[in-house]
Amino acid sequence: MTDADDEALDAAFLALAHPIRRRIIARLSRGSATVNDLAEPFEMSKQAVSRHIQMLEAAGLVTRSRDAQRRPVALDAAKLEKLTSWIDRYRLIHEQQFRQLDELLADHESEKDVEK
Template sequence: MITKTGRTVDQDTLDKAFMALADPVRRAIVARLSRGDATVNELAEPFAITKQAVSKHIQVLEHAGLVTRSRDAQRRPVHLDAAALEELTAWIDQYRLIAESRFRRLDALLETIENTEEKKEEEQ
């Protein structure tokens, strides 16, 4: 599929991205990163799980294309990719808007029918 940004997103990328967000720890990491880049240790601090587990979560986010990492001596700051998030909302909105427009058209149709019924009653 093609997003508003013109980028092509394949099924596998969508699989990984949605799967990545289907975990409360990873969503908390995304929330934290929206406020600014952070290291694995910083990200691990609020959680009651091992640093290794958090490292794995970050790898999941990275393979999903939601975050990127740079090198700064021993540190490897994690950075949130807002554009990747936008592609997900674009996918969802595409179908949500179709469903909603269909709903609105049905709404209009029902109104038309109601008006017709009222007219009939008036004519009687």
């Protein structure tokens, strides 16, 4: 993994560290939305929501486009897939370790049963 990859992961996880930004990502998982749409459930100004969106955009998690007067925000699913792949790599390692531990414990229990 390169330094640029590490920096991209750091930026993405930092962006996802805030609950409002995670809720914005969850909303965008259902489809693109405007800042007004995204700001609706929050008790904060549209400018504050826009700053959250800017952080998500800087991390590469969302994109903005122009559709006449609208500036829809969309989820960058490929970027989220990279995060998921990174997490899965370590999850799979730990799952394998737990399976090995389960087997060791099961063997130990079997040996105890035989000794009785």
